[in-house]
Every structure is written in structure tokens, then in C-alpha cells.
Amino acid sequence: MDALVCVLLGIGVCVSLLLFWWFNSRADRRARQLLRAVLTHEQYHQLSKQGYIDIHSPSDPQRVYRVPQAHGRVQLLENEKLQASLCLQPFDWVPDADFVVIHKLMIEADEETYLLKANRIAPINTSRIIW
Amino acid sequence: MGMLRIISNRGDDRRLWNEQDALAGDTEAIAALHEVERIFAQERARGATAFRVDPGKPVERLGQFDPQATQIIMVPRVVGG
Numbered sequence: 001m002d003a004l005v006c007v008l009l010g011i012g013v014c015v016s017l018l019l020f021w022w023f024n025s026r027a028d029r030r031a032r033q034l035l036r037a038v039l040t041h042e043q044y045h046q047l048s049k050q051g052y053i054d055i056h057s058p059s060d061p062q063r064v065y066r067v068p069q070a071h072g073r074v075q076l077l078e079n080e081k082l083q084a085s086l087c088l089q090p091f092d093w094v095p096d097a098d099f100v101v102i103h104k105l106m107i108e109a110d111e112e113t114y115l116l117k118a119n120r121i122a123p124i125n126t127s128r129i130i131w
Numbered sequence: 132m133g134m135l136r137i138i139s140n141r142g143d144d145r146r147l148w149n150e151q152d153a154l155a156g157d158t159e160a161i162a163a164l165h166e167v168e169r170i171f172a173q174e175r176a177r178g179a180t181a182f183r184v185d186p187g188k189p190v191e192r193l194g195q196f197d198p199q200a201t202q203i204i205m206v207p208r209v210v211g212g
Contacts (some may be wrong), residue, residue, distance in 0.1 A: 003144055010136055019211075021158075024189055025143040026141070026142065027140060027141050028142065029142065030141070030142025031138075031142045031143065032144070032173070033142075034136060034143050034204070037202075038184060038204070052182065065195055073212075078195060081202065086165050087211060087212030088209050088210070088211055088212060089137075089212045090137070090206070090207045090208065090209050090210075091178070091207060091208045091209065091210050092140055092208075094138055094140060094207065095138050095140075095142055096137065098138045098142070098143070101138065101204070101206075102138065102206045102207075102209065105182045105184070106180070106205060106209070108190045108207065109190040109191055109192045110180070110192045114198075117209060117210070117211055118211055119211035119212055
């Protein structure tokens with residue numbers, strides 16, 4: 001009887017893991033499709049090659065937002081110098097590819113709100129070498 | 132033909148509508164359009180932001196549903212981390 005319970009529990013765990021894997025891989029696949037549809041050819045190429053995309057500010061030609069391909073902080077660059085790291089994330093979890101889409105849409109269409117909502121972290125002094 | 136894409140933990144949920152068919156009186160198209168409008172309003176009420184993403188045009192934030200858009204992407208509520 002104990003053995004049967006153990007087998008059933010094992011099967012239950014395996015099925016749960018399979019369902020979890022299937023659910024996440026399906027979500028990732030759909031998110032990547034959306035990302036491909038939203039990014040320009042140049043942005044998609046940059047993301048594949050460098051692991052981030054640079055989004056130019058609609059309001060300031062000197063300002064660039066560097067968005068990583070996975071959840072993380074967005075770097076705010078002005079004249080190619082790091083001004084701040086920005087932290088903004090969806091309230092609920094979304095796949096990594098959707099994270100990029102969210103930042104791109106908000107920066108390009110509603111930069112003011114984006115900057116208001118994002119937490120701004122000043123860069124640490126990079127001139128000091130830490131061993 | 133328009134597409135509403137709602138970003139979620141499932142990737143994105145998609146809904147289609149056809150404004151021309153709805154204007155021509157097609158009952159299924161009218162029902163689909165109403166359903167998309169309802170979902171749009173529901174997501175907005177939850178704090179989502181809508182963006183009109185048409186090929187070759189700048190992305191535009193939408194305050195209300197536009198049946199003439201070819202693609203609307205709804206972004207869930209975001210918070211500063």
C-alpha cells in the first residue's frame with residue numbers, strides 16, 4: 001500500500017513538473033514571437049548579438065535607454081555616459097521577452113510616465129578600483 | 132482586421148476583430164468587436180496601459196479602444212523596482 005502511494009505521488013510530481021515546463025515554454029515562445037514583431041530588424045539583431053537593445057529617447061537625442069534581454073535594470077545613458085540605472089517591472093511576472101517589449105513601448109510612446117514610475121539608482125563611482 | 136495582444140504570464144493572449152465585417156452587420160464580427168472592447172476596458176481598469184503598434188508608424192499610447200488599429204498591445208501594470 002505504501003509503495004502504491006509513493007508511486008502515485010511520484011507520478012503526480014512528474015506530471016506537475018511536465019505541466020510547469022510546458023506552460024513556461026509556451027509562454028516564452030509566445031513572448032518571443034511578440035518581441036520579434038515589435039522590434040525593428042536592427043534592434044532584434046543587436047539583442048541577439050549583444051544581449052541588450054538601445055532605445056533612443058523621443059525627447060532628447062543625446063539620451064539612450066539600454067534595455068537588457070532579461071529582467072534587470074535599464075541603463076540610462078546620456079552622451080554615451082551612464083547617468084543612472086532605472087528599475088521598473090511589471091507587477092506580475094512576465095517572460096523575459098515581454099520585459100523588453102514593455103520597456104520599448106513605454107519609452108517610445110510614454111517616456112514621461114516611464115521616467116516618473118521607474119526607480120532611479122545613481123551609478124556608483126566607477127573610478128575607484130575594487131580588488 | 133485588428134489584433135489585441137495582452138501581455139501576461141502566459142506570454143500574450145490574443146483577440147481578433149474585423150471592423151469592416153462589423154460595420155457590414157455581421158453578427159459574429161459585432162460580437163467579437165464588443166468582446167474586444169470589453170476586454171480592453173477590463174484590462175485598463177486593472178491598470179494596464181494600451182499601445183497602438185502599426186507597422187511603419189511610431190508607437191502610440193491609447194486612452195481608449197480604437198477599432199481601426201491593426202494591433203494594440205496591452206502592458207500590465209508596472210511598478211518601480
